[in-house]
Amino acid sequence: MESAEVEVRLLFFAKSRELVGRKEDTIKLPIHLLPAGLWEGILAKHPCLQPISDNITIALNQEYIAREETEPIVLKEGDEIAIIPPLSGG
Amino acid sequence: MDAHTSSTCDMDELVELRRNLEEKSLEVDRLRQKLKLYEEHDKRHKAMLDCELINDNNLHTIPHLSVISKLENSSIARHSRQLILPEIGVKGQISIANTSVLIVGAGGLGCPSAIYLAAAGIGRLGIVDYDEVELSNLHRQVLHTEDRIGIEKSASVTTAIKGLNSSVVCIPYHMSLNSSNAIQVIQQYDIVLDCTDNVATRYLLNDACVLTGKPLVSGSALRFEGQVTVYNTQDGPCYRCLFPIPPPPETVTNCSDGGVLGVVPGIIGCIQALETLKIASGIGASYCQKLLVFDGIDGTFRTIKLRSKKKNCVVCSENPTITQLIDYEQFCGSKATDKSKTVKLLSNENRISVENYANIVKEKHYHVLVDVRTPCEMDICQLPNTINIPITEVGKNNDNMHKLKTAIDKLTDQVQTVPVYVVCRLGNDSQSAVQILQEMLSDLPVTIKDIRGGLVQWAKKIDPEFPQY
Ligand SMILES: [Zn+2]
Numbered sequence: 315m316e317s318a319e320v321e322v323r324l325l326f327f328a329k330s331r332e333l334v335g336r337k338e339d340t341i342k343l344p345i346h347l348l349p350a351g352l353w354e355g356i357l358a359k360h361p362c363l364q365p366i367s368d369n370i371t372i373a374l375n376q377e378y379i380a381r382e383e384t385e386p387i388v389l390k391e392g393d394e395i396a397i398i399p400p401l402s403g404g
Numbered sequence: 405m406d407a408h409t410s411s412t413c414d415m416d417e418l419v420e421l422r423r424n425l426e427e428k429s430l431e432v433d434r435l436r437q438k439l440k441l442y443e444e445h446d447k448r449h450k451a452m453l454d455c456e457l458i459n460d461n462n463l464h465t466i467p468h469l470s471v472i473s474k475l476e477n478s479s480i481a482r483h484s485r486q487l488i489l490p491e492i493g494v495k496g497q498i499s500i501a502n503t504s505v506l507i508v509g510a511g512g513l514g515c516p517s518a519i520y521l522a523a524a525g526i527g528r529l530g531i532v533d534y535d536e537v538e539l540s541n542l543h544r545q546v547l548h549t550e551d552r553i554g555i556e557k558s559a560s561v562t563t564a565i566k567g568l569n570s571s572v573v574c575i576p577y578h579m580s581l582n583s584s585n586a587i588q589v590i591q592q593y594d595i596v597l598d599c600t601d602n603v604a605t606r607y608l609l610n611d612a613c614v615l616t617g618k619p620l621v622s623g624s625a626l627r628f629e630g631q632v633t634v635y636n637t638q639d640g641p642c643y644r645c646l647f648p649i650p651p652p653p654e655t656v657t658n659c660s661d662g663g664v665l666g667v668v669p670g671i672i673g674c675i676q677a678l679e680t681l682k683i684a685s686g687i688g689a690s691y692c693q694k695l696l697v698f699d700g701i702d703g704t705f706r707t708i709k710l711r712s713k714k715k716n717c718v719v720c721s722e723n724p725t726i727t728q729l730i731d732y733e734q735f736c737g738s739k740a741t742d743k744s745k746t747v748k749l750l751s752n753e754n755r756i757s758v759e760n761y762a763n764i765v766k767e768k769h770y771h772v773l774v775d776v777r778t779p780c781e782m783d784i785c786q787l788p789n790t791i792n793i794p795i796t797e798v799g800k801n802n803d804n805m806h807k808l809k810t811a812i813d814k815l816t817d818q819v820q821t822v823p824v825y826v827v828c829r830l831g832n833d834s835q836s837a838v839q840i841l842q843e844m845l846s847d848l849p850v851t852i853k854d855i856r857g858g859l860v861q862w863a864k865k866i867d868p869e870f871p872q873y
Contacts, residue, residue: 369651401624
């Protein structure tokens with residue numbers, strides 16, 4: 315059964331902001347999906363993030379998402395997904 | 405006839421001698437001035453360095469911190485406003501005074517964290533930096549001063565700390581931390597602050613802190629953004645739990661290329677100092693297993709709850725595969741500095757020197773000059789008659805590219821092949837741009853070359869009045 319979709323907010327920080335060229339976006343994603351699928355969905359819309367794919371923190375409503383986790387996550391309309399690559403400057 | 409010739413010769417010789425003498429005396433003046441400047445600098449330097457700089461050869465000689473069990477009257481008076489905070493109190497203050505903190509990086513993060521830790525009465529502060537103070541540091545590295553330009557950053561911070569609180573034992577390390585010395589240095593401290601500016605040192609500090617069991621208060625900043633996390637404490641994750649794989653070097657932006665507003669690392673460094681004081685006084689850190697994300701443009705602070713320790717983390721799990729430090733420059737594929745690197749993408753026949761370009765301008769040879777820096781950088785300085793195509797726009801279908809084609813078109817009546825020169829700040833982006841343009845304009849009668857070393861070399865070798873940034 316195809317899962318219904320919801321619209322969620324994407325927030326870009328640091329290098330992801332530079333690559334995407336904006337701070338925010340929205341994206342339609344299935345309500346039920348695996349963390350890995352969530353990232354694939356974001357990559358499909360923003361393929362420019364590919365080079366930093368392995369070097370980011372993803373947070374759903376300010377909580378870390380482990381991409382290797384096999385427990386599905388549940389999204390609601392208006393959820394906030396933050397893409398946070400580490401900064402290295404000082 | 406002979407007499408006439410000889411007298412002309414004498415005249416020539418006389419003029420030549422006068423000119424020569426004048427030149428030499430100007431040269432002597434210049435040398436005198438230079439000597440005076442150097443002597444003053446040397447005197448200042450010696451006066452400042454009444455502390456011994458630590459390096460790889462005298463690592464074991466650092467002064468010990470004598471443990472106290474009660475506060476002196478002078479300390480009570482100095483710290484009275486924080487002593488009356490019940491969360492700190494006398495017990496907390498004694499703990500702070502008995503704590504040794506190592507700050508790695510005496511820059512935009514290290515300066516504010518060092519001065520607030522010293523002000524709060526931390527017992528011993530080690531300051532590690534391999535670099536010397538430069539003018540372009542002062543907008544964010546606020547403990548350094550104009551008259552300390554050229555002096556070791558670690559010594560400069562030590563001088564500032566001594567001026568604020570002479571009871572702090574401050575130890576300047578003029579050296580880089582690496583896999584052969586980091587453990588020995590870190591072992592002598594209770595808490596480590598990551599105030600560095602590069603990826604390789606961040607992994608080095610993480611592993612060294614895991615191996616020695618020290619909390620790592622990590623801060624970072626770029627542009628208007630900052631981040632804080634305290635790693636390796638209260639059972640929280642380490643840096644590698646979150647970032648097992650280092651980022652590809654070409655995706656890492658440093659402060660000298662990306663820019664940074666000084667107050668942003670200032671804010672982050674202050675939060676690092678606060679976290680450190682809470683660990684030292686026994687309150688405990690807030691950003692353990694949490695990531696603070698500061699956006700200075702929006703004025704927002706977000707706190708992200710992070711993962712717990714990664715069960716198979718290579719360094720902090722129960723079965724680590726990394727049990728001693730490795731080569732971090734090799735692991736990250738990048739140097740342990742934030743200095744911009746110079747790349748070489750083009751062969752020599754596709755490049756010209758700044759001297760040759762200066763000649764082309766002087767002799768008014770037909771050519772087109774393309775500058776591939778951002779409009780923001782173009783505002784700082786530019787060469788005359790430049791077409792600006794920011795590197796991200798090169799090769800795309802846009803107005804700027806159209807302008808370039810029109811400029812080439814115009815010159816095809818004058819010359820058979822139109823020389824196009826591409827410039828940027830350092831001579832890296834200009835090479836990528838040449839590669840793209842050569843492909844894109846292959847049907848036009850052009851030769852496209854980059855100006856080696858960019859505007860920095862132009863300022864160094866051709867026009868000393870040209871601004872450098
Ligand atoms: Zn770990």
